[in-house]
Amino acid sequence: MGISPRTLQLAYTGHEQITIYNIIKKMDFLIVIPILAGWISGWVVNYLADVLPVTRQFSHPACPKCGQNFPIAVYLAFRPCPNCHQRRPARVWFVQVIMLIANIYIWFKSPFGIFHFHPPYRLEYILGTILLTYFAMVFVIDFEHRLILHPTSIFGALLGLGLGLWINGIIPTLIGGLAGIVIMSVFYYFGVLFSRLRARRMQTAGQDADDEEALGFGDVILAGVLGLILGPFIWIGLLLGILLGGLAGVLMVFYLMIAKRYKTQALMVFMPYGPFFITSAFLILFIPTWIAPFIPK
Numbered sequence: 001m002g003i004s005p006r007t008l009q010l011a012y013t014g015h016e017q018i019t020i021y022n023i024i025k026k027m028d029f030l031i032v033i034p035i036l037a038g039w040i041s042g043w044v045v046n047y048l049a050d051v052l053p054v055t056r057q058f059s060h061p062a063c064p065k066c067g068q069n070f071p072i073a074v075y076l077a078f079r080p081c082p083n084c085h086q087r088r089p090a091r092v093w094f095v096q097v098i099m100l101i102a103n104i105y106i107w108f109k110s111p112f113g114i115f116h117f118h119p120p121y122r123l124e125y126i127l128g129t130i131l132l133t134y135f136a137m138v139f140v141i142d143f144e145h146r147l148i149l150h151p152t153s154i155f156g157a158l159l160g161l162g163l164g165l166w167i168n169g170i171i172p173t174l175i176g177g178l179a180g181i182v183i184m185s186v187f188y189y190f191g192v193l194f195s196r197l198r199a200r201r202m203q204t205a206g207q208d209a210d211d212e213e214a215l216g217f218g219d220v221i222l223a224g225v226l227g228l229i230l231g232p233f234i235w236i237g238l239l240l241g242i243l244l245g246g247l248a249g250v251l252m253v254f255y256l257m258i259a260k261r262y263k264t265q266a267l268m269v270f271m272p273y274g275p276f277f278i279t280s281a282f283l284i285l286f287i288p289t290w291i292a293p294f295i296p297k
């Protein structure tokens with residue numbers, strides 16, 4: 001058996017040295033792929049978040065203020081409306097930057113690590129990008145409109161089913177999906193009870209009751225979709241999502257108390273839960289190292 005100089009070097013140093021040179025050597029020109037894909041994925045998320053809640057179809061993007069169609073070049077460059085000079089929301093830049101960073105991240109660090117799922121070369125990155133785009137779209141639309149649209153849920157269910165079957169096989173996928181729906185349905189019905197109670201209290205307080213729901217049925221469907229993908233990890237996903245939502249709720253109450261608006265607005269403030277479930281699924285799938293100690297072997 002011959003020993004190569006490389007083996008000798010590794011035996012000598014014990015590990016490959018982490019130097020700037022080694023990092024740059026690995027960052028070859030292929031990095032343009034996640035940069036381009038990240039930017040395009042940001043465009044897709046922004047476009048879908050602009051048109052789907054308004055027209056429910058892949059329509060031409062129009063100015064929300066004056067209704068005039070955007071010229072494509074103006075739209076893609078995030079320029080203000082040429083007709084009424086209405087500026088684009090800050091969200092478009094947030095989405096572009098976050099999708100860019102996330103794509104570069106998953107290019108170097110594969111998603112799905114928690115499942116030890118490693119499909120053929122770079123397919124893992126492509127699946128990760130598609131999933132990330134779907135997550136970002138649901139997040140933005142639910143955050144801005146408190147709405148989880150049926151067409152996006154159907155797309156998510158197909159994506160989740162396909163991914164789940166591949167990653168976990170049929171039984172864990174179906175159990176995960178079912179568990180997501182059942183667990184969230186329980187919360188949903190508690191939410192309905194709470195809304196009735198709240199409507200009564202608001203009427204007693206002389207405020208007009210609205211038909212605000214603590215938890216929408218879209219959240220139940222979303223939990224099912226995430227269950228298909230996460231399989232046996234769905235309970236961690238839901239628990240973490242509820243904890244994150246609760247934490248945000250506590251911060252919100254603190255803010256209202258500091259702003260001395262607690263009495264009038266405590267019952268008025270509702271947060272969509274979808275973004276928190278998306279965030280927890282993202283953490284489990286894309287940044288799994290933090291969660292490993294909590295998983296029963």
Ligand SMILES: [Zn+2]
Nearest residue numbers: 063066081084
């Ligand atoms: Zn306009």
